[in-house]
Amino acid sequence: MxxxxxxxxxxxxxxxxxxxxxxxxxxxxxxxxxxxxxxxxxxxxxxxxxxxxxxxxxxxxxxxxxxxxxxxxxxxDEVDRAVMNALRREYARRIVAHLAVDGALSTADLSERLDRSPSTVSWHLSKLADADLVTKERRGRSVEYELRDPERVQYLYTVHRRTFTDRVVDRLFDLWDSY
The missing domain is CATH 1.10.10.10 (Winged helix-like DNA-binding domain superfamily/Winged helix DNA-binding domain)
Structure with a gap:
């Protein structure tokens, strides 16, 4: 044949x-x-x-x-794929969750929340900035990062939540839902 x-x-x-x-x-x-x-x-x-x-x-x-x-x-679409790409990476997902719940945060704030070195957090933030998911703004002596579209992030996380295995992020987004 x-x-x-x-x-x-x-x-x-x-x-x-x-x-x-x-x-x-x-x-x-x-x-x-x-x-x-x-x-x-x-x-x-x-x-x-x-x-x-x-x-x-x-x-x-x-x-x-x-x-x-x-x-x-x-x-x-391209933006949704960029958000999902970030949500698929453990520490990027955790950074995104903290930014979604807490709003603008500095590298030091995120480093403390994630219990990771500032350089590690900075690397992940630069990847998120390259994907145009976060913006950064100088506030005084520090730079703070903020999600460009937190509602889109929350929507995609909520819809696809079952495919992520991260209880820490689930708890953060549950907090956001309770506001």
């Missing part, structure tokens, strides 16, 4: 492809290694199907500087 190639396959006909697509829909912003672990496909098989789904407009890729993340096509 001769393989006619991926172009001849009807959309999502293969069970493996449907499984991958559904897992991405259920976990938007998931990266390759997490998909590999969750679905237990061979690396080459997963790469092939992800590429096929992307080529056929069913998935979109987003590079967060560390990982290539996958999203269902046309469900997340």
């Amino acid at each position: 001769v393989d006619a190639g991926p172009d001849s396959e009807p959309e999502l006909e293969l069970r493996s492809r449907r499984t991958i697509y559904q897992h991405v829909r259920d976990n938007p912003g998931i990266h390759f290694r997490a998909l590999l672990e969750a679905l237990e496909y061979a690396q080459g098989t997963l790469q092939y199907h992800l590429r096929w789904l992307d080529d056929h407009g069913l998935l979109e890729e987003s590079d967060d500087g560390t990982y290539t993340r996958y999203y269902p096509a046309e469900e997340f």
